[in-house]
Amino acid sequence: xxxxxxxxxxxxxxxxxxxxxxxxxxxxxxxxxxxxxxxxxxxxxxxxxxxxxxxxxxxxxxxxxxxxxxxxxxxxxxxxxxxxxxxxxxxxxxxxxxxxxxxxxxxxxxxxxxxxxxxxxxxxxxxxxxxxxxxxxxxxxxxxxxxxxxxxxxxxxxxxxxxxxxxxxxxxxxxx
Numbered sequence: 275x276x277x278x279x280x281x282x283x284x285x286x287x288x289x290x291x292x293x294x295x296x297x298x299x300x301x302x303x304x305x306x307x308x309x310x311x312x313x314x315x316x317x318x319x320x321x322x323x324x325x326x327x328x329x330x331x332x333x334x335x336x337x338x339x340x341x342x343x344x345x346x347x348x349x350x351x352x353x354x355x356x357x358x359x360x361x362x363x364x365x366x367x368x369x370x371x372x373x374x375x376x377x378x379x380x381x382x383x384x385x386x387x388x389x390x391x392x393x394x395x396x397x398x399x400x401x402x403x404x405x406x407x408x409x410x411x412x413x414x415x416x417x418x419x420x421x422x423x424x425x426x427x428x429x430x431x432x433x434x435x436x437x438x439x440x441x442x443x444x445x446x447x448x449x450x
Contacts, residue, residue: 310386312353319388319397329355329399330381330407334371337364346370348380357382358393359401369410379408 309328331350338345344364347354349371359382371377384401387393 312350312355315355315386316353316397319386322386323388325386326383326402327386327399328381328383329357330379331355332371332379333367333369333377333410337367337370339364348382349377356393356396356398357384357401357404358390358398359384359404363401363404366404366406368406369412371410373413374415375412376410378406378410381405381407 309330310322312329312331315322315327315329329348329350331348331354333346334349334354335347339361342361344359344361346357346359346364346367348357367378367380369375369378381404382399382401383403384399386399388397389395390398390400
């Protein structure tokens, strides 16, 4: 009988322990982030205003340092959105997209503002975290041999037409 009573008390303690864990999880403040595209943010700005979101894309343009903070533009292949972030986060960005480089792919978590009062009413995201998902790289531009041949052909045609033009104007050989 004492074994049964001991077993029951262990079960009661276990159940209380589980209930405490579950209730603690519900009482903790939880921030919920939802992955969203730039098109959704722009088209439904009122709906997402003030919400915590996740936005992923390529860093393009320049990293613009402003005191302890920085501006970056992140493009998800449809649109670019301005991100206001800590200067420390900006230091993690090694490549920004341009004609010569593929920018770092980043995941930004933060608060979406459809008309940010801090930044003159612009649509932006104030980042609370930034994670580089994929490093960027320099892009080597390779000019195809066909394009080189076409360019040389057009150069020869233009030079020939220029010589013919000047000959017809009389700038060629002078008669004495």
